[in-house]
Amino acid sequence: MTETVRLSWKTVRDRVHARVLDGTYAPGDRLPRDEDLAEQFGCARSTVQRAMQDLSLSGIVERRRKGGTRVRRDPVTRATLDIPIxxxxxxxxxxxxxxxxxxxxxxxxxxxxxxxxxxxxxxxxxxxxxxxxxxxxxxxxxxxxxxxxxxxxxxxxxxxxxxxxxxxxxxxxxxxxxxxxxxxxxxxxxxxxxxxxxxxxxxxxxxxxxxxxxxxxxxxxxxxxxxxxxxxx
Amino acid sequence: MTETVRLSWKTVRDRVHARVLDGTYAPGDRLPRDEDLAEQFGCARSTVQRAMQDLSLSGIVERRRKGGTRVRRDPVTRATLDIPIxxxxxxxxxxxxxxxxxxxxxxxxxxxxxxxxxxxxxxxxxxxxxxxxxxxxxxxxxxxxxxxxxxxxxxxxxxxxxxxxxxxxxxxxxxxxxxxxxxxxxxxxxxxxxxxxxxxxxxxxxxxxxxxxxxxxxxxxxxxxxxxxxxxx
DNA sequence: AAGTGGTCTAGACCACTGA
DNA sequence: CAGTGGTCTAGACCACTTG
Incomplete structure (x- = not known):
């Protein structure tokens, strides 16, 4: 309930990701609003926002205004390549x-x-x-x-x-x-x-x-x- | 000097990127501190920070605490791939x-x-x-x-x-x-x-x-x- | 129309690292 | 040790989209 440590947005991201991995949030499920997650984690909403933005970029979740955040049904493997000189x-x-x-x-x-x-x-x-x-x-x-x-x-x-x-x-x-x-x-x-x-x-x-x-x-x-x-x- | 519009971090990112493209900041150059850029653009430092974080992730610049932000000398082509089911x-x-x-x-x-x-x-x-x-x-x-x-x-x-x-x-x-x-x-x-x-x-x-x-x-x-x-x- | 994400701001403090 | 980036917070307002 009460967090003794200060949570970084990356920590929040990993915790939410873990919930997707363990099935707490299944594919297609709607996640709590950012504000509710912020309350759960005991941090500011903007911290949750930053975390979710990253999960969205990684293709783990999809976010829509008013529609909320959902776990992607068909995960894609998203990879980053570097092509050097x-x-x-x-x-x-x-x-x-x-x-x-x-x-x-x-x-x-x-x-x-x-x-x-x-x-x-x-x-x-x-x-x-x-x-x-x-x-x-x-x-x-x-x-x-x-x-x-x-x-x-x-x-x-x-x-x-x-x-x-x-x-x-x-x-x-x-x-x-x-x-x-x-x-x-x-x-x-x-x-x-x-x-x-x-x-x-x-x-x-x-x-x-x-x-x-x-x-x-x-x-x-x-x-x-x-x-x-x-x-x- | 005075900005009439509100700048989003993506706008700031694109403006800084443009300065890299047009040679205002050449490869290896050190960019102004976030705080100075914020003053130039007339926005909060956190807005600049978000912009620079993205440029850093894209491989355009490199950032180090105390060392400041520099334009990467050897740009890499960084690409994102999706491998679907x-x-x-x-x-x-x-x-x-x-x-x-x-x-x-x-x-x-x-x-x-x-x-x-x-x-x-x-x-x-x-x-x-x-x-x-x-x-x-x-x-x-x-x-x-x-x-x-x-x-x-x-x-x-x-x-x-x-x-x-x-x-x-x-x-x-x-x-x-x-x-x-x-x-x-x-x-x-x-x-x-x-x-x-x-x-x-x-x-x-x-x-x-x-x-x-x-x-x-x-x-x-x-x-x-x-x-x-x-x-x- | 209302709900939810997106972003901004100002200020604060932390963390790393180069001189 | 001092300078610079990294992050958090709280509150505010905006923008999109769905019911």
Whole structure:
């Protein structure tokens, strides 16, 4: 009844979560109002509010004004991923990072690329194909398109010395980022670049970014066999 | 100077974010103290605090007591993924969901599985192999191990009628979840089950869950060719 | 129209950590 | 030890949504 310790919102969150876990509040159930929970826990309503906001963000409960708070019926697994700059990814594994520019051209992109960037017509864009190495071995091969309208400065950058990945991430923050992951079989060209066999299963990471409504870049990163994406610990 | 409107913490967050984007605060720079920002924006310090907490969570800035708030030098792409129950995934695409139990046995798992679940010795576990269908076509083949020590009730469940995926997600909430994604070439067995060609590139989703410190399940979901994982919009 | 979550404020105190 | 972020509280008002 009387709490001797001061409760933090994280404590409240964990206690309420525990009640969901042990079935006190079952899926679909309505939880007490924040104010009542605050009384139960002997804390301020705003503390409960902060706790419930976090549970809502984690997909544990759903909250609606007037409708109250309910335990989600169909829980989803919600995970957070970090995709670092490739150089950092290599170096954080204790390997030596390397980089090779393969090709740099200016051309209108294929319709699929334009669609991904949500731009209507065909306009010249910068295409960069480059290889990231880990301890001298191919690690990630990236095939990138950069909007010259949104990022004209990139014409001046020596992309043989510095990867577009690094330059863009450091100099062109984005406000929106779409990611998708899928698997493909390596074609002959890709297999040659990644020094693997044709047909090998490769994980592909596609990333497209915008600033405001303007497209920055769309990149298809083909990873060497064995590459894994892990959730943030 | 004088704000006529009331600022929400999200507004403050977006304004500070804009300053990072336009270079007012460059990577590595130290931002003003919360209290000074509050004065600039004409709001309470707690409003700024909430805003900065969110920017910190998004990986835009780093905050340290006494050290202040700094713009992260090496931004990471941080994304949130939702992995729904397979049935919901199929049905939300407007397809008809189907399910087939392929095999159900009790045996000690391979060392790799035990290691993933962080259990020391070999103990009997429930192994379930099952196929999820979308409009009658193979969609996801799951190879799952369930801890009979943590989840003894699952012995009583008819896993031919209800998928372990669904039963566990609905009845066994977890407190910790590890996910990993990678690509493999389908072996003959898998290709047969997924009705594809041997060697086809498949995306694999491995998910392992615990409640408290106790292992619940580890599942390897082999997805049919073409499967994509998208970030939450 | 009324109930419930969302947010703000001002002030207070705590907790961590860098100088 | 002093500076800065982290959190709590109590009260107030707003915004959404359901009955």
């Amino acid at each position: 490739t150089r950092n990814e290599v170096e954080s594994r204790g390997a030596v990072y390397g980089y090779q520019l393969i090709e740099q051209t200016t051309a209108p992109p294929a319709p699929a690329i334009a669609a991904r960037l949500e731009i209507p017509g065909a306009e010249d864009m910068l295409r960069v194909r480059a290889l990231h190495l880990s301890d001298g071995r191919p690690f990630v091969f990236e095939d990138r398109w950069v909007s010259l309208r949104t990022v004209p400065e990139i014409r001046e950058i020596d992309l043989a010395a510095q990867s577009a990945n690094e330059w863009l991430v450091r100099n062109k923050p984005y406000t929106r980022c779409d990611l998708r992951f899928y698997a493909i079989n390596a074609d002959a060209d890709t297999a040659g670049i990644l020094e693997t066999d044709e047909g090998a299963a490769l994980m592909v990471i596609e990333r497209t970014t915008w600033i405001g409504g303007d497209p920055i870049t769309s990149v298809k990163a083909l990873t060497a066999p064995g590459y894994q994406i892990l959730t943030r610990s | 397979t049935r919901n995934e199929v049905e939300s695409r407007g397809a008809v969901y189907g399910y087939q139990l392929i095999e159900q046995t009790t045996a000690p798992p391979a060392p790799a599985i035990a290691a993933r679940l962080e259990i020391p010795g070999a103990e009997d576990m429930l192994r379930v192999r099952a196929l999820h269908l979308s409009d009658g076509r193979p969609f996801v083949f799951e190879d799952r191990w369930v801890s009979l020590r943590t989840v003894p009730e699952i012995r009583e469940i008819d896993l031919a009628a209800q998928s372990a995926n669904e039963w566990l997600v609905r009845n066994k909430p977890y407190t910790r979840c590890d996910l990993r994604f990678y690509a493999i070439n389908a072996d003959a067995d898998t290709a047969g089950i997924l009705e594809t060609d041997e060697g086809a590139a498949l995306m694999v989703i491995e998910r392992t869950t615990w409640i408290g410190g106790d292992p619940i399940t580890s599942v390897k979901a082999l997805t049919a060719p073409g499967y994509q994982i998208l970030t939450r919009s």
